[in-house]
Amino acid sequence: MSTTVADLHDHHDDHGPAKGIGRWLFSTNHKDIGTMYLVFSLVMFFVGGAMAMVIRSELAIPGLQFVHPEFYNSMTTMHALIMIFGGVMPAFVGLANWMIPLMVGAPDMALPRMNNWSFWILPVAFSILLSTLFMPGGAPAGGWTMYPPLVLQTGDAFPYLIFAIHLMGISSIMGAINVIVTIINMRAPEMTLLKMPMFVWTWLITAYLLIAVMPVLAGAVTMLLTDQFFGTSFFLAAGGGDPVMFQHIFWFFGHPEVYIMILPAFGVVSEIIPTFSRKKLFGHDSMVYAAASIAFLSFIVWAHHMFTVGMPLSGQLFFMFATMLIAVPTGVKVFNWVATMWRGAMTFETPMLFSLAFVFLFTIGGFSGLMLAAAPADIQYHDTYFVVAHFHYVLVPGSIFAIMAAVYYWLPKWTGHMYNETLGKAHFWASTIFVNLTFFPMHFLGLAGMPRRIPDYSTQFTDFNTVASIGALGFGLSQLIFVWVIVTAWKGSKATDRVWEGAHGLEWTVPSPAPYHTFETPPKARIAGEAFE
Amino acid sequence: MIRKSFLSLLACCFAGTANADWALNMPRGITDLSVETYNIHMMVFWWCVAIGIVVFGVMIVSLFRHRKSQGVKPATFSHSTTAEVIWTIIPVVILMLIAIPVAETMIKLEDSRDPDLSIVVTAYQWKWHYKYQDEGIDFYSSLARPSLEARRKESGIDPNAVDNYLREVDRPVVVPRDAKVRLLLTSNDVVHSWYVPELAIKKDTIPGIVNEAWFKAKEVGTYRGQCAELCGKDHGYMPIVVEVVEPDAFRAWVDARKEGAARVARNQ
Ligand code: HEM
Ligand SMILES: [Cu+2]
Ligand SMILES: [Cu+2]
Numbered sequence: 135m136s137t138t139v140a141d142l143h144d145h146h147d148d149h150g151p152a153k154g155i156g157r158w159l160f161s162t163n164h165k166d167i168g169t170m171y172l173v174f175s176l177v178m179f180f181v182g183g184a185m186a187m188v189i190r191s192e193l194a195i196p197g198l199q200f201v202h203p204e205f206y207n208s209m210t211t212m213h214a215l216i217m218i219f220g221g222v223m224p225a226f227v228g229l230a231n232w233m234i235p236l237m238v239g240a241p242d243m244a245l246p247r248m249n250n251w252s253f254w255i256l257p258v259a260f261s262i263l264l265s266t267l268f269m270p271g272g273a274p275a276g277g278w279t280m281y282p283p284l285v286l287q288t289g290d291a292f293p294y295l296i297f298a299i300h301l302m303g304i305s306s307i308m309g310a311i312n313v314i315v316t317i318i319n320m321r322a323p324e325m326t327l328l329k330m331p332m333f334v335w336t337w338l339i340t341a342y343l344l345i346a347v348m349p350v351l352a353g354a355v356t357m358l359l360t361d362q363f364f365g366t367s368f369f370l371a372a373g374g375g376d377p378v379m380f381q382h383i384f385w386f387f388g389h390p391e392v393y394i395m396i397l398p399a400f401g402v403v404s405e406i407i408p409t410f411s412r413k414k415l416f417g418h419d420s421m422v423y424a425a426a427s428i429a430f431l432s433f434i435v436w437a438h439h440m441f442t443v444g445m446p447l448s449g450q451l452f453f454m455f456a457t458m459l460i461a462v463p464t465g466v467k468v469f470n471w472v473a474t475m476w477r478g479a480m481t482f483e484t485p486m487l488f489s490l491a492f493v494f495l496f497t498i499g500g501f502s503g504l505m506l507a508a509a510p511a512d513i514q515y516h517d518t519y520f521v522v523a524h525f526h527y528v529l530v531p532g533s534i535f536a537i538m539a540a541v542y543y544w545l546p547k548w549t550g551h552m553y554n555e556t557l558g559k560a561h562f563w564a565s566t567i568f569v570n571l572t573f574f575p576m577h578f579l580g581l582a583g584m585p586r587r588i589p590d591y592s593t594q595f596t597d598f599n600t601v602a603s604i605g606a607l608g609f610g611l612s613q614l615i616f617v618w619v620i621v622t623a624w625k626g627s628k629a630t631d632r633v634w635e636g637a638h639g640l641e642w643t644v645p646s647p648a649p650y651h652t653f654e655t656p657p658k659a660r661i662a663g664e665a666f667e
Numbered sequence: 668m669i670r671k672s673f674l675s676l677l678a679c680c681f682a683g684t685a686n687a688d689w690a691l692n693m694p695r696g697i698t699d700l701s702v703e704t705y706n707i708h709m710m711v712f713w714w715c716v717a718i719g720i721v722v723f724g725v726m727i728v729s730l731f732r733h734r735k736s737q738g739v740k741p742a743t744f745s746h747s748t749t750a751e752v753i754w755t756i757i758p759v760v761i762l763m764l765i766a767i768p769v770a771e772t773m774i775k776l777e778d779s780r781d782p783d784l785s786i787v788v789t790a791y792q793w794k795w796h797y798k799y800q801d802e803g804i805d806f807y808s809s810l811a812r813p814s815l816e817a818r819r820k821e822s823g824i825d826p827n828a829v830d831n832y833l834r835e836v837d838r839p840v841v842v843p844r845d846a847k848v849r850l851l852l853t854s855n856d857v858v859h860s861w862y863v864p865e866l867a868i869k870k871d872t873i874p875g876i877v878n879e880a881w882f883k884a885k886e887v888g889t890y891r892g893q894c895a896e897l898c899g900k901d902h903g904y905m906p907i908v909v910e911v912v913e914p915d916a917f918r919a920w921v922d923a924r925k926e927g928a929a930r931v932a933r934n935q
Binding site for chain 1: 693726734759766831864901
């Protein structure tokens with residue numbers, strides 16, 4: 135680690151950040167941009183979270199209390215779009231910006247100006263999306279899946295929705311290009327592909343998924359746009375089009391999209407569990423192959439979202455078998471994490487706690503995924519709260535817990551200070567208890583036949599809805615602890631360079647806080663005592 | 668702590684199945700295929716429980732025994748080809764055991780040949796239209812009056828005081844017991860989905876497309892469901908009620924309906 139510090143002191147020009155707002159507006163520094171992404175996503179989590187609170191308040195008891203059905207539908211639609219495109223995805227891009235250069239020993243992202251551009255598009259995109267709340271006809275209310283013909287009934291918001299999605303897509307594609315170019319071209323000389331850390335690997339695969347499917351989404355929404363305004367009939371039966379074709383195109387994007395949201399989470403957890411088990415990641419190479427097979431399979435399972443549209447039997451069978459197959463590499467990942475812990479010497483700091491909860495609760499989401507894969511049973515589960523329970527288990531204690539684990543894990547490297555561990559643990563326990571209280575009862579609601587996306591329900595569903603609403607309120611409030619921990623992190627004790635006893639990897643060889651510029655000359659890993667294991 | 672929360676979670680699962688209460692678990696339903704569907708659901712569920720016990724069990728043991736505070740030295744192994752091959756093959760075998768019976772049920776689900784009765788279901792924003800093809804009966808079916816009044820914001824009516832709140836219609840679908848009923852489903856506007864859990868049917872109604880579904884109800888009774896695909900502002904207010912009656916009662920109902928329709932026509 136001393137070599138890199140010495141390098142930094144060799145030349146003194148152009149080191150510190152620019153002053154004032156210009157530092158952020160014109161930033162080409164991967165750490166600043168990473169920070170902006172992370173702050174942006176935190177804000178979006180709270181905006182989307184507030185919408186979730188509206189939804190859960192309305193559903194707490196039967197009858198309409200707070201909102202009208204139209205607005206309720208806008209809330210579910212906007213909640214999903216904001217959480218997916220504004221929360222989870224930017225959070226992972228932020229982590230990629232901060233950590234990939236540090237983990238592969240690169241001075242910055244490969245395309246720094248494009249990096250600035252891909253970030254700054256996002257606030258614009260989401261301002262547009264959020265502004266639709268104030269438009270005649272209200273915000274989009276046709277669901278995040280935007281099925282025609284319903285979505286074509288959107289009011290003035292419609293073209294803004296399409297434009298916002300285009301912007302988000304452009305931002306994601308540029309971010310993905312940057313990740314790929316950085317990883318392929320800027321690794322430290324001795325870091326061969328198979329020596330890369332898992333977080334870098336999973337992000338590389340994710341970036342390819344993004345480049346493959348974001349244009350598909352762009353195409354789908356553009357066809358919606360022309361159907362609405364330019365007289366085409368891609369999806370309009372009256373003009374010879376096919377509404378189901380939209381669903382095929384959408385889910386060809388949509389299913390890889392869910393893996394875009396979970397693969398980087400796999401990467402994070404694969405970094406943290408070895409650190410706190412003081413043991414190498416079990417089966418590093420098979421983890422890479424598992425992630426790659428998940429990515430490949432994710433392209434051929436899309437119609438498991440469409441078992442009720444009336445597909446031919448052969449199609450249903452194919453998509454069912456392919457979907458079941460995904461459980462195999464997913465299983466390999468879980469087994470490897472458990473094998474990493476096995477006979478390790480574990481400690482349970484906050485990042486580890488979140489990662490352990492990830493393994494438990496993501497697996498529960500995987501189980502419900504397997505149940506959903508069985509087509510006849512899916513006909514019962516589809517579009518009920520059972521599906522809502524499934525995807526919230528994989529996304530909240532899955533993706534979002536991994537994001538929070540990553541923040542706790544790398545925060546000392548970013549700030550140079552240790553966060554308050556007691557508060558971190560409090561945040562963990564509150565989140566874990568409330569997340570289960572919120573989403574576990576939804577399995578029962580779905581099995582009993584409660585459809586999703588309804589503002590009011592038959593009275594037999596009351597009890598579990600009330601429990602879920604209480605859980606949701608608790609979960610929302612628990613996140614204030616998280617903000618508090620982050621805000622006060624600058625006051626904690628000084629962090630060492632390595633931060634965690636069992637930590638390995640190049641990011642731990644630079645000082646804490648990481649200087650504004652790192653690895654201006656490629657690290658000689660072996661000298662720094664880090665054979666890239 | 669972790670173990671505790673996990674155990675309570677698992678306890679929830681068991682509670683969910685141990686008492687066959689419909690509010691906790693999928694209904695068995697009243698057709699052969701709904702029972703098969705239920706069995707598939709339970710089979711996959713129990714596989715998940717079994718896998719969960721093994722995986723979480725190993726993990727929990729590890730969480731307690733392999734901690735630094737127990738003074739253990741971490742082992743140094745980082746892969747084992749044997750283990751990895753085993754835990755790739757076992758899931759594949761389990762999946763095949765699941766997939767085969769499931770595929771058999773799927774084939775039966777698609778076999779809508781030789782129906783005794785065909786009903787054309789057309790979805791509208793936000794009501795259903797039913798047309799009995801050979802009986803020459805057709806009618807709209809929408810949310811019943813008491814629910815309609817209570818559903819409004821600030822209606823001042825307690826939903827608990829309304830019978831079958833949001834699950835009652837003005838005119839139910841009536842079908843005879845033990846008859847093979849074929850539904851031909853389509854839509855007049857956006858995509859909806861015709862969903863009745865006890866019949867294990869959920870089929871999308873799509874403009875421009877006619878979908879098929881079928882059932883043979885084995886028990887007389889009233890079975891309730893509702894639209895399952897988001898279809899706009901009143902998506903939550905499109906209930907479905909199916910009344911399964913004895914064949915004689917069905918004929919009587921058909922005649923009465925025809926009679927009624929004829930009277931209405933005469934009076935016009
Ligand atoms: C073992 C792996 C998985 C399997 C077998 C699986 C299977 C399925 C199936 C069959 C559906 C369709 C349910 C329906 O609508 O009827 C579904 C929905 C969904 N899954 Fe998964 N899933 C898995 C993992 C994941 C992961 C890792 C994520 C994301 C992190 C995810 C996110 C979603 C989402 C968001 C939906 C619902 C989308 C919507 O309709 O709005 N799933 N899953
Ligand atoms: Cu999917
Ligand atoms: Cu509907």
